[in-house]
Amino acid sequence: MGKLWYILTAGLGGLAVVASVPARAEVTARTDSGFVIRVTGEVAASPAEAWKAFTTPSLWWNPQHTFSGEAANLSLDASANGCFCEKLPVPKGAPATQKPGSVMHMRVIYAEPYRALRLVGGLGPLQSEAVNGTMTVTFKPVEGSGGKSTRILWEYVVGGFMRYKTDTISGAVDKVLGEQISGLTKLIGPASPVDKKLLSTEPLAPEASVAGTRPGANDSATDVALPPPQEDAPTYTPDPTKDDAAAGESVKSALDQLFKKKDDRLPPGR
Numbered sequence: 072m073g074k075l076w077y078i079l080t081a082g083l084g085g086l087a088v089v090a091s092v093p094a095r096a097e098v099t100a101r102t103d104s105g106f107v108i109r110v111t112g113e114v115a116a117s118p119a120e121a122w123k124a125f126t127t128p129s130l131w132w133n134p135q136h137t138f139s140g141e142a143a144n145l146s147l148d149a150s151a152n153g154c155f156c157e158k159l160p161v162p163k164g165a166p167a168t169q170k171p172g173s174v175m176h177m178r179v180i181y182a183e184p185y186r187a188l189r190l191v192g193g194l195g196p197l198q199s200e201a202v203n204g205t206m207t208v209t210f211k212p213v214e215g216s217g218g219k220s221t222r223i224l225w226e227y228v229v230g231g232f233m234r235y236k237t238d239t240i241s242g243a244v245d246k247v248l249g250e251q252i253s254g255l256t257k258l259i260g261p262a263s264p265v266d267k268k269l270l271s272t273e274p275l276a277p278e279a280s281v282a283g284t285r286p287g288a289n290d291s292a293t294d295v296a297l298p299p300p301q302e303d304a305p306t307y308t309p310d311p312t313k314d315d316a317a318a319g320e321s322v323k324s325a326l327d328q329l330f331k332k333k334d335d336r337l338p339p340g341r
Contacts, residue, residue: 094256096249098241105202105230106241112223112252113262118185118210121221124259125188125208128155131254136195136247138174149188153179177206185210193229195247196240202231213262220262223252 094112101107114121124130126149134142137157144158159172177192188208197204206227213220227248233240 094252098245108227110225110248110252112256114259115262116259118221121210122185131258149182200233204229
């Protein structure tokens with residue numbers, strides 16, 4: 072990982088998002104002390120299936136962006152305080168008593184299955200810097216797909232002191248995350264053009280219709296039913312409009328509603 076990240080941060084390029092896959096990543100904000108990257112993709116799967124695939128990074132994360140060189144060494148425990156971790160095998164020729172190493176890429180701080188996942192941590196070269204990185208991932212059924220297509224949206228917000236120029240490092244991280252959403256989308260299967268055409272003619276499917284699996288899918292791997300909606304409980308699910316430019320703000324608004332700040336004003340005369 073170190074070598075490839077160095078190439079990217081040096082501005083010498085990197086693997087771009089595959090054009091045929093309906094997924095993309097972009098830097099939506101940047102200052103001298105931080106940046107925001109938004110990654111989106113539409114897949115031909117229910118939110119439950121998309122969640123299961125996302126939380127199995129060993130199947131879709133590019134091994135070139137790992138420390139061990141093997142995606143099979145990655146794991147993600149999608150529960151609070153769970154770890155997005157990587158095992159480091161014992162090097163050849165190492166003493167027999169040497170134990171395997173490990174890396175914590177990110178830590179889970181919020182998990183609402185099939186709806187949203189939030190992790191914190193510095194990816195790649197950011198791990199060595201004094202920065203905070205927060206990644207929020209949401210899974211939303213695509214309107215008109217009957218729960219068979221899902222829009223995956225994740226935002227990575229980074230801020231703090233770093234020894235990189237933000238215009239350079241943000242571009243590198245943007246390329247790497249763009250490659251990851253492409254790998255995830257290809258694993259699950261991109262939403263087909265036919266599905267997108269139906270969006271303009273089919274009515275919005277009710278929440279209860281989201282459960283189920285794709286026809287022909289492996290039942291043992293994907294036959295997962297979504298939990299019934301909780302009418303009285305607040306939800307993490309954003310409501311992005313069709314305008315992608317507003318998607319990131321929609322996620323933020325949804326989270327702010329869940330974690331409302333108290334207005335503790337001082338009494339008059341204080």
